[in-house]
Amino acid sequence: MGQEGGGTSGRGWCVAGRLAQADEKTAPSEAHLGALRLWLQLGMADSAQAQKLVYLVTGGCGFLGEHVVRMLLQQEPRLRELRIFDLHLGPWLEELKTGPVQVTAIQGDVTQAHEVAAAVAGAHVVIHTAGLVDVFGRASPETIHEVNVQGTQNVIEACVQAGTQFLVYTSSMEVVGPNIKGHPFYRGNEDTPYEAIHRHPYPCSKALAERLVLEANGRKVRGGLPLVTCALRPTGIYGEGHQIMRDFYHQGLRLGGRLFRAVPASVEHGRVYVGNVAWMHVLVARELEQRAALMGGQVYFCYDKSPYKSYEDFNMEFLGPCGLRLVGTRPLLPYWLLVFLAALNALLQWLLRPLLLYAPLLNPYTLAVANTTFTVSTNKAQRHFGYEPLFSWEDSRTRTIRWVQAMEGSVQ
Numbered sequence: 305m306g307q308e309g310g311g312t313s314g315r316g317w318c319v320a321g322r323l324a325q326a327d328e329k330t331a332p333s334e335a336h337l338g339a340l341r342l343w344l345q346l347g348m349a350d351s352a353q354a355q356k357l358v359y360l361v362t363g364g365c366g367f368l369g370e371h372v373v374r375m376l377l378q379q380e381p382r383l384r385e386l387r388i389f390d391l392h393l394g395p396w397l398e399e400l401k402t403g404p405v406q407v408t409a410i411q412g413d414v415t416q417a418h419e420v421a422a423a424v425a426g427a428h429v430v431i432h433t434a435g436l437v438d439v440f441g442r443a444s445p446e447t448i449h450e451v452n453v454q455g456t457q458n459v460i461e462a463c464v465q466a467g468t469q470f471l472v473y474t475s476s477m478e479v480v481g482p483n484i485k486g487h488p489f490y491r492g493n494e495d496t497p498y499e500a501i502h503r504h505p506y507p508c509s510k511a512l513a514e515r516l517v518l519e520a521n522g523r524k525v526r527g528g529l530p531l532v533t534c535a536l537r538p539t540g541i542y543g544e545g546h547q548i549m550r551d552f553y554h555q556g557l558r559l560g561g562r563l564f565r566a567v568p569a570s571v572e573h574g575r576v577y578v579g580n581v582a583w584m585h586v587l588v589a590r591e592l593e594q595r596a597a598l599m600g601g602q603v604y605f606c607y608d609k610s611p612y613k614s615y616e617d618f619n620m621e622f623l624g625p626c627g628l629r630l631v632g633t634r635p636l637l638p639y640w641l642l643v644f645l646a647a648l649n650a651l652l653q654w655l656l657r658p659l660l661l662y663a664p665l666l667n668p669y670t671l672a673v674a675n676t677t678f679t680v681s682t683n684k685a686q687r688h689f690g691y692e693p694l695f696s697w698e699d700s701r702t703r704t705i706r707w708v709q710a711m712e713g714s715v716q
């Protein structure tokens with residue numbers, strides 16, 4: 305917090321120093337006056353956009369959260385303090401603490417209302433990305449609900465109590481679908497009608513949490529101003545740090561450089577680059593104040609120029625250049641057999657639960673999601689707050705490939 309004027313005076317001295325050198329060629333009094341005027345002008349311009357905002361990112365040490373944190377530090381010049389709240393703090397945070405913005409790491413649990421309240425106090429904006437992302441049956445439905453729903457309720461109440469006016473929530477495409485009936489959602493937008501019915505604890509929890517966030521829009525926060533909220537719905541995020549991509553890569557290495565096609569190439573699965581999702585969060589947080597009437601209570605799908613492909617074909621965009629091969633132009637196993645294996649995995653998980661945690665990638669839910677077309681095509685974020693992807697598809701691809709190549713055990 306003590307850094308408010310630091311950046312300003314530092315830049316001011318630098319300009320004054322350069323002008324002093326130019327002075328040698330001109331009459332001293334005139335030059336000094338000019339320099340003084342310019343210095344004052346620059347100083348005032350500087351203080352007009354002085355670093356004054358305090359942001360809080362919950363889940364700031366997760367896959368998406370880390371990208372949001374780094375993006376904020378790069379792209380939000382008004383930042384004075386960045387608070388990073390997470391159950392598990394990453395060692396990489398240390399390197400951020402030497403920069404001009406005060407970075408405060410807070411180890412805490414969103415299910416604990418008092419911990420959330422302490423972290424939110426004094427923040428201008430909260431970006432709530434913390435969540436339990438579990439579609440593999442690792443955590444109980446109760447725990448998923450507690451973290452994703454009760455945790456979000458705690459964040460909302462903390463904003464209200466603290467007088468924090470702006471709340472951005474990381475929702476998910478899964479709030480919409482795929483639904484339990486396996487209906488395709490083909491290049492839909494935020495207004496496309498779709499029967500959003502879920503049974504799995506993860507999408508149920510995200511849908512409930514999103515509703516809480518949207519319903520809280522307009523609530524009076526401490527001091528009497530209205531809370532302004534909105535929700536971002538990424539499709540399947542990929543990029544540096546993506547754990548499932550890492551798992552597929554290592555599985556491919558174990559299978560002698562091969563992966564076996566399980567999903568038809570015709571099933572499109574929406575994907576979006578993590579850097580663009582982070583950029584959307586930063587932009588929304590920045591624009592929410594100026595465009596509260598338009599953006600408050602809204603949902604936005606996260607999108608970019610990533611191509612529409614099946615889940616496996618899309619992964620091969622990165623794993624292919626890293627030496628893996630996808631075997632088969634059609635699924636190697638018939639669908640009924642996959643359904644049987646997925647059900648067997650679910651049964652084994654249940655039977656083994658008292659002894660060990662058996663949580664393979666394939667289960668009835670993940671099979672259904674991977675086998676149902678779900679893609680978005682929208683420009684709502686561009687229309688409402690001027691979003692354009694920061695990273696082209698080529699950049700996103702190259703960055704992700706480099707990250708896979710740098711992984712331990714890489715064949716490169």
Ligand SMILES: NC(=O)c1ccc[n+]([C@@H]2O[C@H](COP(=O)([O-])OP(=O)(O)OC[C@H]3O[C@@H](n4cnc5c(N)ncnc54)[C@H](O)[C@@H]3O)[C@@H](O)[C@H]2O)c1
Binds near residue numbers: 362363415455539
């Ligand atoms: N990964 C995707 O494809 C994807 C797609 C759409 C939406 N999302 C959403 O984006 C958000 C981030 O997902 P991610 O993929 O980065 O997951 P992640 O697991 O990498 O990150 C989640 C972070 O939240 C933290 N967290 C979990 N429980 C917590 C608790 N009780 N208190 C405090 N922190 C807690 C974790 O420690 C982790 O750092 C989630 O809300 C998720 O639902 C993810």
Ligand SMILES: C[C@@H](CO)CCC[C@@H](C)[C@H]1CC[C@H]2[C@@H]3[C@H](O)C=C4C[C@@H](O)CC[C@]4(C)[C@H]3CC[C@]12C
Binds near residue numbers: 615670
């Ligand atoms: C049948 C398998 C053979 O290769 C493939 C299984 C792939 C699945 C593990 C993944 C397919 C689709 C993924 C989900 C999707 O990308 C969107 C998500 C939304 C987000 O909020 C959380 C993650 C996820 C549910 C993601 C999880 C993994 C898949 C089900």
